[in-house]
Structures are given as C-alpha cells and as structure tokens.
Amino acid sequence: MVNASAVPPDSPFSVRVSAVVSAPDEPDVLESLLESLPSSIDEVVVVGGQSLMDSAQIAPSLKADVRVVERQGTEREDAFAAGFAAAAGEIVVMVDADSDLRDFARFVGALKKGAAFATDATPRTPELHH
Numbered sequence: 001m002v003n004a005s006a007v008p009p010d011s012p013f014s015v016r017v018s019a020v021v022s023a024p025d026e027p028d029v030l031e032s033l034l035e036s037l038p039s040s041i042d043e044v045v046v047v048g049g050q051s052l053m054d055s056a057q058i059a060p061s062l063k064a065d066v067r068v069v070e071r072q073g074t075e076r077e078d079a080f081a082a083g084f085a086a087a088a089g090e091i092v093v094m095v096d097a098d099s100d101l102r103d104f105a106r107f108v109g110a111l112k113k114g115a116a117f118a119t120d121a122t123p124r125t126p127e128l129h130h
Contacts, residue, residue: 017108018043018089022079023097027055030097034063038104045086047071047079
C-alpha cells in the first residue's frame with residue numbers, strides 16, 4: 001500500500017522512487033551520472049567506503065540533495081545492500097556510476113504495474129568467450 005502523503009506532489013509516479021548509486025572509484029563518471037538522473041527520482045543515495053578514491057564523498061558537492069551512506073564490506077553487493085537499507089522509496093533502483101539511464105522511466109513503469117524486477121540485460125562491457 002502506498003502512502004500518498006509520502007509522494008511529492010510534483011512526482012510523475014504514484015510511489016516514491018529512490019536511486020541507489022554505487023561509484024566507488026569513479027568521481028568523473030559520478031558527476032555525469034548525477035547530472036543525468038531523471039528529475040522524477042525522489043531520493044538519491046550514493047554509497048561510499050572501502051575504496052581507494054571514495055567518490056561518494058564528493059557527491060554532495062555535485063548534487064545538493066544526495067544522501068551518502070557507507071558500506072561495510074568490499075563487494076558491490078555490500079554497497080547495494082547498504083543503499084537499499086537507507087533508501088526510503090517504495091521503488092528502489094540500483095544504479096552503477098556508468099549506467100545508461102535511457103530506460104529508467106520504462107523500468108519504473110514496469111515495477112509500478114507489478115513486475116518483481118526490471119533489468120537491462122545488456123552488459124556494460126561485452127565479454128568475449130571462446
């Protein structure tokens with residue numbers, strides 16, 4: 001059940017949408033991603049910690065309303081687990097710093113219609129298998 005009072009009045013979705021961003025060592029890519037996030041996202045959580053260049057620490061200077069949380073482990077899954085735990089949205093979208101956001105609205109639409117998950121199955125870096 002959606003708490004309608006929790007949904008911002010200018011949101012195009014009927015639920016709150018959170019984006020959880022993992023960008024451990026990608027400060028340049030993080031800036032580009034934060035600039036390209038759809039305005040329909042109600043909350044952005046950037047996960048930091050456990051990396052050489054903790055990109056998350058610069059996130060608030062790139063986007064004022066970003067929340068930064070720290071992960072406890074060293075794996076990608078640890079970052080998303082920390083972000084999901086901190087996110088307030090009814091729909092939470094995992095975003096890597098180098099994600100392509102062209103299908104974001106379509107994915108959120110599928111989730112609103114009851115899909116258990118929505119994913120872009122296209123690998124970011126194609127691997128060759130012999």
